[in-house]
Amino acid sequence: MSLLTAATEVRLRAYSPYSRFKVGAAILSVEGRVHVGCNVENVAYPEGTCAEAGAIAAMIAGGDTRIAEIAVIADSPAPVPCCGGCRQKIAEFADQGVRVTLHTTDGKSKVLTVAELLPGVFSAAHMDKI
Ligand code: THU
Numbered sequence: 001m002s003l004l005t006a007a008t009e010v011r012l013r014a015y016s017p018y019s020r021f022k023v024g025a026a027i028l029s030v031e032g033r034v035h036v037g038c039n040v041e042n043v044a045y046p047e048g049t050c051a052e053a054g055a056i057a058a059m060i061a062g063g064d065t066r067i068a069e070i071a072v073i074a075d076s077p078a079p080v081p082c083c084g085g086c087r088q089k090i091a092e093f094a095d096q097g098v099r100v101t102l103h104t105t106d107g108k109s110k111v112l113t114v115a116e117l118l119p120g121v122f123s124a125a126h127m128d129k130i
Pocket of ligand 1: 016019021022023038039040041048049050051052072080081082083086
């Protein structure tokens with residue numbers, strides 16, 4: 001199954017009664033498996049989680065370690081950029097050249113690298129303790 005198909009399918013399972021905005025994400029891990037996530041909102045709004053965060057959690061829980069490619073899809077006029085927090089989360093598990101494809105449900109898409117998604121990323125290399 002393609003990443004686009006996986007993200008499209010999981011998007012339909014999003015729990016988003018507050019924003020009414022469904023997002024799906026699918027990760028191909030370097031180990032070769034596909035992991036998916038959708039946004040899961042909460043009545044205490046900040047407790048909601050993004051689709052990308054869900055897919056990363058599924059990847060780690062599934063025993064895989066790194067992102068080889070990630071696709072995100074939403075029903076929006078233009079491809080929806082990942083939020084700032086998700087950019088940092090993706091960068092934790094993906095090399096700078098990894099492809100991030102942002103899709104709309106009506107067929108538009110935009111391809112970025114992780115480096116383009118989060119220039120100047122804060123990384124472990126910035127800490128002298130690691
Ligand atoms: N959302 C995502 O899941 N991923 C994104 O890249 C952008 C925003 C979710 C969070 C929230 O549930 C809803 O979309 C509206 O912000």
